[in-house]
Amino acid sequence: MNSEILREICVAKMPFGKYEGMILADLPISYLEWFNRTGMPKGKLGMQLSTVYEIKLNGLTELxxxxxxxxKNGK
Structure with missing residues (x-):
């Protein structure tokens, strides 16, 4: 897995919807499941949300x- 993608999902915020402004990695699994059922957004955001979904679905949040x-330390 690309470490830059992982870094981005820990920084990028949801740009719209019920959880607008929330860090992507903090989105609840139920919201990600909804996107998975109805269709992820196109482009980079969809890829990021899919990544967060797979991480949470497989219990890998400790990564x-x-x-x-x-x-947090600015590195």
């Missing part, structure tokens, strides 16, 4: 802990 720490 984001060191990335969040480095983002």
């Amino acid at each position: 984001l802990i060191p990335i969040r720490a480095s983002v």
Whole structure:
């Protein structure tokens, strides 16, 4: 998995909808499941949401802990 994509989902915010302004990695799984059923947005946002969905679906959120720490520390 591309580490830059993981970094981006820990920084990028949802640009619209019920969770507008929330960091993508913090979106609830139910919202991601809805997108998965109805269709992910096109382009980069869709790829990012799909990545977050797969991480959460497979119980891999611990992968984001060191990335969040480095983002928080400005690295």
